[in-house]
Amino acid sequence: MFKRVLLTTLLATFLFSCQQNPESDISYTIAPIMGDSIPQLKIKMILKASPDGTTTLSFPNDVWGQTDLYNSLGSMQLLNVEGVVEKDLDSGRIVLMHPKDAKELEFEYFLKQDFDDDLSTDKVYRPVINKQYFHVFSHNMFMVPENAEDTLGIFLDWTDFPEEYTIHNSFGSQEREQLLADMDLELFGNAIFVGGDFRIFNGDIQGNKISLATRGEWIPFKDENVFKVLEQTLTYQRNFWNDHSQKYFTVTMQPFPQENGSSFQGTGLTNSFATSVSNNDLTDIGQMVYLFNHELMHNWIGHAIKNVNEEEQYWFSEGFTEYYTFKNIAKNKINGLDGTFFITEMNRTIRDLYASSVGDSPNSEINYDNFWTNYEYSKLPYWRGAIFAFYLDQKIQQKSEDKQSLDDVVHRIYTDATSKEQKLTHDYFIGVMDAYWDGDFEAVFQNHIEEGQKVDLVALFDELDLDYSPKSDIYDLGFVFTEDRKRIQSVTEGSKAWEAGIRTGDEVFSRSIWQGNIEHEVELGLRRNGEEVKISFYPVKKGEVPQLKPSAENVEKLGF
Template sequence: MFKRVLLTALLATFLFSCQQEPESDISYEIAPVVVDSIPQLKIKMTLEASPDGITTLSFPDDAWGQEGLYNSLGKMELLNVEGAIEKDADSGHIVLMHPKGVKHLEFQYFLKQDFQGDISTREIYRPIINKDYFHLFSHNMFMVPENAEENQDISLDWSSFPEEYTIHNSFGSQEKMQLLQDMDMELFGSAIFVGGDFRIYNGDIQGNKISLATRGKWIPFKDEDVFKVLEETLTYQRNFWNDHSQAYFTVTMQPFPQENGSSFQGTGLTNSFATSVSNNDLTDIGQMVYLFNHELMHNWIGHTITNENEEEQYWFSEGFTEYYTFKNIAKNKINGLDGSFFIDELNRTIRDLYASSVGEASNSEINYDNFWTNYEYSKLPYWRGAIFAFYLDQGIQQDTEGEKSLDDVMHQIYADATTKDQKLTHDYFIEVMDRFWDGDFEAVFQQHIEEGQKVDLVALFDELELEYSPESDIYELGFEFTEDRKEIASVIEGSQAWEAGVRAGDEVFSRSIWQGSIDHEVELGLRRNSEEINIAYFPITKAAVPQLKSTAENIEKLGI
């Protein structure tokens, strides 16, 4: 009897120990705490120690356009050994100094929100930690060993959070203990982690889990409507690529207040897409349809099919993504949108390209500096690439009497990317297109992509026997700001800005401008000779820019 009890006790002890934190190369225990009335996260990290007595952790002070991320760091301490800790913001390192020969370190640090008040677009990529929820990314939440191997076993212990507290991230949902086996450290470093009062909506597509995590009281739409858009988008995109390999995917969506206009930001991450959206009645579900369809298409165009030289092939990774956003939405009638939507979006893209002051800049001018500092250069590959994709799509369909389309080109490129690790280069794209294009495609590519000449849309529309208007209103702001944007530098005589009374030398004390939009008034608060003047006008001008008519015949001919 005694032996049986002893055996049972030993077995129970063994089973209990097996249920403890799983073996891992790096483990994190995350707990909610309040320090001096400030909600914080306490993170205990267990890791292998460097034998030389100096273990370096990566934790960037500047990342994703955010500076001073170390302001979110609270108390740090080594728990199992005596030692010292140094912060090196310039290198983005936390240096742990400890006795030589130590096998493992237990290191604890605290994270806090380093700004007050409501979040805005400026704080979205900073650690958000308050009494209701947290919202962080890998790089500003988890320190990682500088010398870590490419793949590690990582454990995440959330068991200290209350039972009702949502735990949701790029690797799972509502799991209080997560073991990420053989985790690619680069993928771990590109993830979203949220918790608190988030609501989770779950579904599956051919047995693969999808979810939406959101919070707050949305003004412009219901959670269920957003989830339906997400479900439809992922279903049709995966069907298009015949790719149902992703076992788990989530979208996180947090609201932020905004008085004027609407805006949204989104970031594609490991198994996830994190977005923040202005919560007012100027935001609508249509914007979420576009956002999801464009950004999630990057799972294939831009992620699986990668550019050899990033900015050089933006005409493809952004422009073709834009075109397939329009096409996927319209062909599958996502949120009830159809061929008229496709024509409207194509027309808008045409207007934007023709209105751009850099509309015929060469592809070499779409470089890092121009793309990231100049609005028109940043949009040029979207506009040019989308119209070029439309041109190719219609040309292939016409040459093959509808048997082939640009879809077949995209499927070939995807197959080569997945089976041969083929990157998107100009030579490779020309090589693939030569199989589908009737004529000298290299010359076409040189003209419209390398040199940046606009496609002759009038000739194309005539050839396809499409109904169109030969001219339209396009965007024209009508004036230039001074470099500091505090004054009007020059005004185009005869423009709507000129007619409304804007003059060179006017001081600007307020402004509301929907860049590129002809449907919203420009509103300016100007000061001239100590007198304040309020001016509003529509930034439009007439131009010879062809626009397709939204007719049933056109929609049928376009194959939408």
């Protein structure tokens, strides 16, 4: 439904003086302003006008699990012609209606932060704009013509920012004027833009520039150590893929406050990935090692190798990325980690999958809604895909007497993706694997990916003569929150939560939960019958879940 927001009568067309860069098809001038005492970004764009008098701009209202992003939009107006600006929330469009004889449009809009509370994990994908800095993803910042060519010349003008203000993004660092020639609009829309009090660390790998943009006073680590992990990670991953073609790559790190527990997340983007990390003494450099390796691996698995259907192939783009994260760290001893790290992470992944209430769900249930709204569904393709990758890797090595491995499979897929623009489909993956598999691989794939049957790890460990324990402690929270997480909806009798004294109907006023982690206690502050009580317990139960022993013999047999 269209909502009319503005009607402006301004300068006549013949007075319009075009400021667009002559080499660009569309230009943006970005400037910091204070409007109603609120820090905002003023964005003025110059673009070609549609001859039918209606120019439509894409600007999603709901994306990446976020809703109502139009709340971050301030006033909008056409500057050089009479016209009407309308929001179409349902389709994610901004519609400009103007005279049919207009050749170009000068359109101005304002962007602001639409939340007042502290930054948190559920806010980092919204525009963050304050007096100290801004942190915005491209699709939340730059409107683009809906029916434009796939590639455009785009000009970005940042010259109105103070000289001491850092300007840094997926396309360059400290550049006040940026001309992105023949820019793929999909890549442009998948970028990060930051500015303000960010600190920039620069380096190079085989002549290619890398950088880290970070801000704030970090409690758990030093900037220099984080940058060293970044250098190691990129070097070894590029060596693995034999790909040193990327001339520029950056990582951004945004801290956020968190009183209890530790959390971090990252998003792989064009020439970059953006991270947000809890800034407390429960966070450590080891988490950055994992985060960097996982997200940077997406440069190849997920970006160079694209899924035909995102959620349907998340078992590959997330699960295989997870597996090669563990493998790359251990093989190259990044930050001193080795084969025991690989075993520890695979054991954790096995426990997570076996303890999950959705662990046997078919692949079809990993859809957009489930993935973005349910924690277990969001992690299921990571767990399932990583274990499936481990299974395939070991079986290929066994069949070929260590002459081949899953590495050969993913290298073949990467070559096809880059030379033939082949995208990842289930049929394509099965076809590739047939050359490395002894037997009917399609049936194997159908069982373990399509239907969600767990790999028989006990049989695999026995076959490979690996030392393991058949039982282990697995994660079991033991209770369910109400939807608003303010009360206890139900408790499993006999669970550790039940034994600790948690009961249905308890009001929750504080909580610290390391989701999926059996080594940290769950801590809850509860109210019951007007009284407050503090409860803590380890969220574990015994399960028939095999775990590899981190022995020197196992490390050697697994190739580390």
